[in-house]
Amino acid sequence: MNDYNTRLSSFKRKGSKLEERFEVLKDENNECLEDIINNISENDKDQCIANIGKLGNIMKNTYEMVGEQTELTKKAISVVKELTAVMTHTRTRLDQLEIKVNRTEFLSNYRDWIKRFIDKVKDKLGEKEWRLAESALFYLESGMELTDEELNCIENLKDFLRDVEMTIDDIKLLREMRDKSNALFHSNGQNLMEAQTQLNNPLPDDLKIYKIPLQKALEAINNWRTSRF
Incomplete structure (x- = not known):
C-alpha cells in the first residue's frame, strides 16, 4: 500500500x-x-x-x-x-475471513448443545438403541439396505422425535453439524437462553440449514429441563 x-x-x-x-x-x-x-x-x-x-x-x-x-x-x-x-x-x-470466523464460532457454540441433546436422546432411547439407530442413520445416508432391527430402531427414533416436533432429517442435520465441528473446540460457557437468542443472528449461507433443527433441539432441552422441576 x-x-x-x-x-x-x-x-x-x-x-x-x-x-x-x-x-x-x-x-x-x-x-x-x-x-x-x-x-x-x-x-x-x-x-x-x-x-x-x-x-x-x-x-x-x-x-x-x-x-x-x-x-x-x-x-x-x-x-x-x-x-x-x-x-x-x-x-x-x-x-471470506469474516464468514470463516462466523462459521467457526457458530460450530463451536452449538457443538456442546448438540451433544447435550443427543445425550438426552440416548437417555430416553437407551444407549444400545441409540447406537443401533445412529448406525442405521449412517447406513441409510450411505444408501445401504437396513436390517429389520435397524429399521425398527429408526421407527423408534422417529416416534421419539415426533414428541419434540422433530424428524429424522432434523437429527441428520444435527449429526452432520456435530461432525463438522472441530474436535478441539471447548465449551464457551454459553447458557441456554444465549444459545437460543444467538440463532436470531445472521448466519453464513452454508449454516442456515441447521437453524431449525437447532431451534427444535434447544427447545426440547428446555422442555426436558423444565419438566424436571
Whole structure:
C-alpha cells in the first residue's frame, strides 16, 4: 500500500510542476502575441518573424507538456486501477475471513448443545438403541439396505422425535453439524437462553440449514429441563 501512495504522490508532484510550467508558458504566449501585434503595427517584419518563431517554440513546448500530462494521467489511472483491484481483493479476503470466523464460532457454540441433546436422546432411547439407530442413520445416508432391527430402531427414533416436533432429517442435520465441528473446540460457557437468542443472528449461507433443527433441539432441552422441576 505504501508503494501505491509513493507512486501517486510522485505523480501529484510532477503534475504540480507541469501546472507551474503551463502557467509560465501561458504568460510567455500572451507576451509573444502582444509583441507580434506591436511588430505588425510598427511594420517591424524582422522582429515579427522572430516572435512568430518564438511563438512556435512556445506552442511546441506546450504540446510536449500536454503529452507529458497525458502520459502522467495514464500512469496515475493505471496505479489507481491497481490499487482498486488490491482493495477489492483485500475486501473479498476480509469478507471470506469474516464468514470463516462466523462459521467457526457458530460450530463451536452449538457443538456442546448438540451433544447435550443427543445425550438426552440416548437417555430416553437407551444407549444400545441409540447406537443401533445412529448406525442405521449412517447406513441409510450411505444408501445401504437396513436390517429389520435397524429399521425398527429408526421407527423408534422417529416416534421419539415426533414428541419434540422433530424428524429424522432434523437429527441428520444435527449429526452432520456435530461432525463438522472441530474436535478441539471447548465449551464457551454459553447458557441456554444465549444459545437460543444467538440463532436470531445472521448466519453464513452454508449454516442456515441447521437453524431449525437447532431451534427444535434447544427447545426440547428446555422442555426436558423444565419438566424436571
